[in-house]
Amino acid sequence: MISTWYFIRKEVMEAWRNYHILMITIVFVIFGISSPLFAKLTPEILKMASGSGMTIKMPDPTSVDSWQQYFKNIIQIGIYVLTVIFSSTISNEISRGTLVNLVAKGLPRYAIVLSKYIVAYAQWCLAVLIAFLISWGYTLYYFPDSKSPNVWTGVWPLLVFGLMFVAVTVFGSTLGKSNYLGFLASVIVFIILTLLNLFKDIKKYNPIALVTDNMSLVKGTENISHIMPAIWITIVLALVTVYLSVLVLKQKKL
Amino acid sequence: MNNANIVMDNLPLFIPLILLEVGLDLAALIHIFRHKNYRYGNRILWVLLTLFINPIGAILYFVIGRETY
Numbered sequence: 001m002i003s004t005w006y007f008i009r010k011e012v013m014e015a016w017r018n019y020h021i022l023m024i025t026i027v028f029v030i031f032g033i034s035s036p037l038f039a040k041l042t043p044e045i046l047k048m049a050s051g052s053g054m055t056i057k058m059p060d061p062t063s064v065d066s067w068q069q070y071f072k073n074i075i076q077i078g079i080y081v082l083t084v085i086f087s088s089t090i091s092n093e094i095s096r097g098t099l100v101n102l103v104a105k106g107l108p109r110y111a112i113v114l115s116k117y118i119v120a121y122a123q124w125c126l127a128v129l130i131a132f133l134i135s136w137g138y139t140l141y142y143f144p145d146s147k148s149p150n151v152w153t154g155v156w157p158l159l160v161f162g163l164m165f166v167a168v169t170v171f172g173s174t175l176g177k178s179n180y181l182g183f184l185a186s187v188i189v190f191i192i193l194t195l196l197n198l199f200k201d202i203k204k205y206n207p208i209a210l211v212t213d214n215m216s217l218v219k220g221t222e223n224i225s226h227i228m229p230a231i232w233i234t235i236v237l238a239l240v241t242v243y244l245s246v247l248v249l250k251q252k253k254l
Numbered sequence: 255m256n257n258a259n260i261v262m263d264n265l266p267l268f269i270p271l272i273l274l275e276v277g278l279d280l281a282a283l284i285h286i287f288r289h290k291n292y293r294y295g296n297r298i299l300w301v302l303l304t305l306f307i308n309p310i311g312a313i314l315y316f317v318i319g320r321e322t323y
Binding site for chain 2: 018019020023026027029030033034036037040041044077081084085138141179
């Protein structure tokens with residue numbers, strides 16, 4: 001366990017020196033600011049696009065629009081930025097042979113997977129929470145209404161979804177020497193989950209519910225117990241995927 | 255409402271956004287012009303990506319385009 005701790009410290013140092021932490025912070029601060037901004041500007045943009053002859057009656061933007069933009073930014077762009085950053089985490093070290101010395105000196109292989117996973121997940125949490133806090137501050141300031149009462153209930157499923165998504169990225173990264181496999185694996189998993197969502201019966205158990213049902217949670221039209229089965233399945237899948245990555249790395253020639 | 259008005263009304267949103275995006279782009283452009291070799295692509299590709307796909311282009315350059323030693 002002590003080796004896991006030391007490897008975690010090495011990983012944090014690497015993420016810092018690679019500017020990964022800095023870039024994640026900048027991108028998600030931009031997302032956090034642009035969510036309430038786009039919510040505010042959408043009626044204006046539509047007005048300009050429709051020309052002067054027509055008058056479109058647009059309802060004034062509310063905090064609901066702002067949170068909608070937030071979830072759209074995170075789910076459609078944000079998680080892919082993160083997987084691109086994490087995608088080469090293990091494959092890079094294997095292709096450059098930097099793990100050989102450490103493993104020969106007695107670093108257990110599970111420690112490598114575990115610490116990479118923990119540090120990547122910590123960066124995921126950092127990203128989601130930074131964007132959340134900034135978006136929250138601006139939304140409270142610009143849209144002081146009571147239309148989105150359960151904001152935090154809508155956001156923490158994103159953190160749980162990250163448990164599985166980061167695990168899939170790390171798993172893909174252990175599979176081969178290519179730096180793209182991690183990214184590819186997570187995109188494929190995301191597509192499969194989206195397709196599974198077409199079947200009504202499994203909708204309740206599909207992990208993708210954690211990133212698609214956020215708005216109804218925020219508005220309070222749906223209860224958290226509705227996606228509880230999906231949350232448990234996501235956690236179990238995450239554990240299984242991490243275990244599989246350890247198994248794959250154990251068989252691998254470094 | 256004209257464009258200038260929109261910007262003036264939302265200054266607390268626009269100022270940090272513009273600062274961050276311009277800062278990130280400048281950092282990426284300076285890095286691109288100071289280095290000759292990239293892991294993937296060439297100089298023209300990275301300059302175009304950085305300038306026209308905000309802010310993803312600059313991030314992509316730093317993550318996969320920048321040569322690491």
